[in-house]
Amino acid sequence: MTAGVADVGRRAPLPDIAPKPVPMIERISVVVFVVAPIVGVAAAVPFFWGWGIGWTDVAIFAFLYPFNALGITVGYHRYFTHQGFKAKRWLKIALAVLGGQAWQGSVIFWVSDHRRHHKYSDRDGDPHSPWAFGPGVWGLTKGLFHAHMGWLFRKTRTSRTKYAPDLLKDPDLRFLGRNDVYVLIAASTLLVPMGLGALLTWSWHGAVTALFWAGILRVFAGDHVTFSINSICHVFGKKPFKTRDESRNVWWLAIPSFGESWHNLHHADPTCARHGVLKGQVDISARTIWLFEKLGWVWDVRWPDADRLAARRNQPDPEPAAA
Incomplete structure (x- = not known):
């Protein structure tokens, strides 16, 4: 544990939330979108033993995973939330759709939550800090799940009007x-994976x-x-850059x-389009x-600015990687 994290563990009413409750349809959708994949994986275990998994399923999974991953990382996060670059209209729409396919909510809601996270990172007001219940084994266990x-x-x-008025x-x-559009x-x-599986195997x-393995x-x-960035990357790992929160780098999450997961630099310089700025830090x-x-x-x-990064370093290190 890191010294000083006890200060971020005090619970208080979270500010800057909309005055009206979330509509029931949205609350139900969250349950479906979060619980359904878990139920699907559990169901896939006996499904695996009974029917098996083929190379077609693996290929469809490998083909589709990067599209939705980039929809979140490049689209929802680095473009829509932090405006790390400008894009053509068709690409903007494509990134919003690909991010929406990841089942993490529509782009405006996602951006609103993430911008609020940065404003209050690991303090009262952060919607998903793992330190919300204080330090210690039990507090951190609850915090990591939260x-x-x-x-x-x-x-x-x-509040969307407060945090995403531009969107x-x-x-x-x-x-x-x-x-209705987001449901589609x-x-x-x-x-899509179900259709590909049908076409490839007839x-x-x-x-x-394909529905099970390349879809759910x-x-x-x-x-x-994505959830691991909110939880693991705010508790474990290294902090090569100065931040006012507990954001950290977790190398083994970098590829998936x-x-x-080069999360520490991101919190030190949020609008930077590259998070893995040091030598050897892969940033797809x-x-x-x-x-x-x-x-x-x-x-x-x-792109990373050498002088700005140097000012945020905790200690000297090799030159930042080129853009």
């Missing part, structure tokens, strides 16, 4: 955030196995990698999170943004 997924079941929501002004994002986006997460068996399991894996999302920039799809990318 940060990982428990916070999603809250009965109130972050609310965008007609494309307002349309994609409508309940979320449903496509399962229908059988109902292939469609159903893919959502389960992607969501819990596409670079999001940053490399994707770099490719988009080369193709002319994005511009005004906020």
Whole structure:
């Protein structure tokens, strides 16, 4: 544990939440989107022994996972939340749809929560700090569950007008955030792999196995990698950069999170489009943004600035990696 974290453990009413409760349909959707993948994985165990898993399912999983992962990391996070670059309209819409397929909510709600997280990081007001229940084994156990997924079941929501007024002004994002439209986006997460499985195997068996392994399991894996950034990366790991919170780097999450687990630098310099800025820190999302920039799809990318990073260092280290 880190000295001083007891100060962030005091519970208090969370500020800046909307005055009205979350509509029942949204609360039910959270239960479905969070619990369904877990139930699906549990059901997949006997399913595995009875029917098996084929290379087609693995291939569809491997093909689709990066799209929705990048929808969250490049789209929801580095673009919509922190405005680390500017993008063409078609790419903006594509990133919003791909992020929505990850079953983490519509882009406006996601951005509102994340911006509030940065404003109050690991203090009263942070929607998902693992230190919300104080230090100690029991407090941290409850805190890790709360940060990982428990916070999603809250009965109130972050104010969109306060934290995402720019997104609310965008007609494309307002349309994609409508309940009926978002339901279709979320449903496509399962229908696409199911359709691919049917086409590639020309059988109902292939469609159903793809639904389980490349659909439900893919959502389960992607969501819990994202949730781990909220929980694990605020408790364990290293802090090479100065921050006012407990954000940390967790190297073994770097590949599955596409670079999001270089979380300490992100909190030290939130608008930076690259999180893995030190030598050897793989950041797939940053490399994707770099490719988009080369193709002319994005511009005004906020790449790491050596002087700014040096001012935030806890101790001297090798030069930051090039953009």
